[in-house]
Amino acid sequence: MVLWNLFVSFIKIGFVSFGGGYAMIPVIQYEVEKHGWLSVQQFTDVIAISGMSPGPIAANAAVFVGYKAGGISGAIIAILAISVPSLIIVLLVSLVFTKVQHQPMIQSAFYGLRPVITGMIIFAAVQFAIQNNLIGIHHFHVTSLLFLFVSLGLLLFTRLHPAFVILLSGIAGIIVYF
Amino acid sequence: MGEGSKFTLIWKVFLTFLKISPITFGGGYAMIPLLEKAIAEKNRWVKKGEIADILAVAQTVPGSIAVNTATFIGYRLAGISGAISATLGIIAPTFFMIILLAALFLGFQHEPLVHAAFLGIRPTIVALILLAAFKIGKTAVIDKTTLFLTAASLLVFLFVPVQPIFVLLCGALAGIILQAKGKSKQFVENYEHAKTGGK
Numbered sequence: 001m002v003l004w005n006l007f008v009s010f011i012k013i014g015f016v017s018f019g020g021g022y023a024m025i026p027v028i029q030y031e032v033e034k035h036g037w038l039s040v041q042q043f044t045d046v047i048a049i050s051g052m053s054p055g056p057i058a059a060n061a062a063v064f065v066g067y068k069a070g071g072i073s074g075a076i077i078a079i080l081a082i083s084v085p086s087l088i089i090v091l092l093v094s095l096v097f098t099k100v101q102h103q104p105m106i107q108s109a110f111y112g113l114r115p116v117i118t119g120m121i122i123f124a125a126v127q128f129a130i131q132n133n134l135i136g137i138h139h140f141h142v143t144s145l146l147f148l149f150v151s152l153g154l155l156l157f158t159r160l161h162p163a164f165v166i167l168l169s170g171i172a173g174i175i176v177y178f
Numbered sequence: 179m180g181e182g183s184k185f186t187l188i189w190k191v192f193l194t195f196l197k198i199s200p201i202t203f204g205g206g207y208a209m210i211p212l213l214e215k216a217i218a219e220k221n222r223w224v225k226k227g228e229i230a231d232i233l234a235v236a237q238t239v240p241g242s243i244a245v246n247t248a249t250f251i252g253y254r255l256a257g258i259s260g261a262i263s264a265t266l267g268i269i270a271p272t273f274f275m276i277i278l279l280a281a282l283f284l285g286f287q288h289e290p291l292v293h294a295a296f297l298g299i300r301p302t303i304v305a306l307i308l309l310a311a312f313k314i315g316k317t318a319v320i321d322k323t324t325l326f327l328t329a330a331s332l333l334v335f336l337f338v339p340v341q342p343i344f345v346l347l348c349g350a351l352a353g354i355i356l357q358a359k360g361k362s363k364q365f366v367e368n369y370e371h372a373k374t375g376g377k
Contacts, residue, residue: 016343017240022310024242026335027342041300045287048299049279051306055199055272056242063276068284072277079273083265086241090249091261093239105354106238112327112353114318116346119331121311125304126336132300147301155309162309166302173298178291 002070005035007081010062014085017058018117022051024058026124028065037069040131048170052163058082143176188256188263194221195248195267213247223255244268323356 009031017024025047032038038046046068050060059079066078129135134144147169154165198212217223224232236246245268252264286292319325331345 012343015240016346017242018346021243022307023314025307025310030342044300044303045283045296047303047306048296049283050276051303053272053275053279055269055275056244058242059245059269060272060276063273064280067277067280075273075277075280079269083241083245083269086239086246087249087261087265089239089241090235090246091253091258093235094250094253104357108354108357109350110238110353111324111357112349112351112355113346114314114349115324115327116331116349118311118315118318119328120335120342120345121307121314122328122332123335125307125311128300128304128307132304134301134304144297144301147298148305151302152305152308155305156312162306166299166306169298169302170295171298173295174291177294177297 003074003077006066006070006074006077009035010066010078010081011085013058013062014082015089017082018113021057022047023117023121025061026120028058028061029124029127032065035069037065040128042068044128044132048166052166147172184256184259188259190221191252191255191260192263192267195252195264196270198248199244199268199271217251224251327352 013024013027013031017027029040029043032043033040043065046061046064047057050057050064053060059082062078062082063075066074066076068074070077129148132144134141134148151165151169154160154168155162160168194216198216214226214229218226218229232247232250233243236243236250239246245265248264248268249261253261256263283292287296315328319328327349331349334340334345335342
């Protein structure tokens with residue numbers, strides 16, 4: 001049953017995860033939470049490991065979630081399920097249009113789709129901030145927020161690689177919290 | 179093309195993407211220079227100019243940009259079996275690495291040292307997600323309508339328990355309906371501008 005749920009969830013994720021990379025996180029998070037495979041905190045750690053490892057972040061996260069929920073077979077099912085939709089769509093696109101991105105209809109759809117994706121990703125950031133105790137209704141965690149703003153600054157204004165920023169924040173975490 | 183040479187090509191496609199995969203930290207855009215070298219310079223499978231078109235399609239369809247790009251190039255080279263072998267090539271190495279890391283993490287997550295490191299890392303993940311929102315936002319929010327759509331969808335996600343797929347579909351539909359009213363040209367110009375102006 002777990003394997004079937006993983007399969008269905010990651011097929012769905014594969015079909016709707018526009019934008020790649022961290023933009024795919026909210027969609028995965030929704031399914032993970034629905035099935036109770038991981039807590040949001042655990043899922044944040046999974047994203048951290050996925051971001052530090054080579055390879056596509058979403059595919060990495062799929063393997064990790066699949067492994068946690070259903071062992072090695074869960075991991076295999078998750079990675080195949082998340083890859084199949086893009087395989088099918090890319091094949092269809094190659095058959096039908098050569099320059100799909102210039103189709104007016106597709107462009108119009110993306111005119112409305114992109115803002116919704118933006119809203120969805122901001123929502124994911126808020127949700128992660130709340131669930132990891134960075135912010136709450138009556139409080140906020142000063143040290144964590146400092147970590148947040150410093151890493152955001154590093155990501156926006158330096159050419160440091162995101163994987164390296166994750167690593168740095170881990171070292172800083174050891175210095176501050178250990 | 180004979181059976182033997184087709185198999186050789188498929189095997190070569192698989193190996194090429196297998197080798198690109200472990201060195202692309204962060205996936206997607208990070209792999210573009212490596213990809214260019216492997217498929218346009220070393221193997222001359224596609225022309226350099228075509229890579230931009232392939233990437234544009236890879237970003238348009240759902241899924242990881244790296245995986246989509248691999249699939250697309252694999253298909254162009256050797257049909258469906260090429261697409262499958264390229265896809266498997268790009269996901270195989272990271273699969274084994276993540277299994278290893280997942281096993282390590284699940285074993286050591288309660289160690290105080292690991293716990294402390296992750297307390298520092300979690301805010302950075304929030305920052306990375308904000309950064310993704312910012313990057314997509316730059317091409318998404320180009321006028322008042324798209325600003326409104328962004329705010330409206332954020333409110334829906336915050337306060338209405340709804341499947342993301344429905345909100346995404348509504349967004350796409352809204353785009354088609356709004357564009358039919360004749361904003362299309364302005365959007366295309368803005369989008370091209372954002373694409374060339376931004377990173």
